[in-house]
Amino acid sequence: MVFFCFLVDTREMVRSSKPAAGICSRCGGGASVADMETATRFCYVPVYRRTWRAIICTFCGALLKSYYRRHLRRP
Template sequence: MRLACVCQDKARELGRQAASGACPHCEGRVEAVDMETKWRFCCLPISYVNKRKYFCTSCSRRLVLYDCY
C-alpha cells in the first residue's frame, strides 16, 4: 500500500489598502494586498509566510518594488 504525499500551498487574502504612487504602465491606482501562504506536505503544515503584494486597480498587473541604494 502506497501513501501519496502531495506538497501544496494555499493562499489567503488578509486585507487590502490603498498604496501611494501610480502604475507605470497605465497611471492607475495602486493597491497593497496582504497575503498569507501555507505550505503543507502530507496534510502537515510546514510553513506560514505573510507577504505584501502590489497590484494596479486599472490594468490588474502585479507591480514589483526594487530598492535602489
C-alpha cells in the same frame, strides 16, 4: 505493496489591503498595498506559513513589488 501519496501545494492569501498611490505599469489600474500570507501544505496540513507585504494591482491582480520581512505586525 505500499502506496504513498504526496500532495504538496502552496496557497497565497490576501489578509488585508489598503489603497496606495500609483498605477499599474501593465494595465493602468490602481494599486494597493496588501498584507499577504503564503501557506505550504502537505496532505492538506499546513506545515509552513510566511507573512509578507506586497503592492498589487486592483484590476489585473499583478504583483508589482514585494517586501519580505522577518516580522510584520499583525492587526
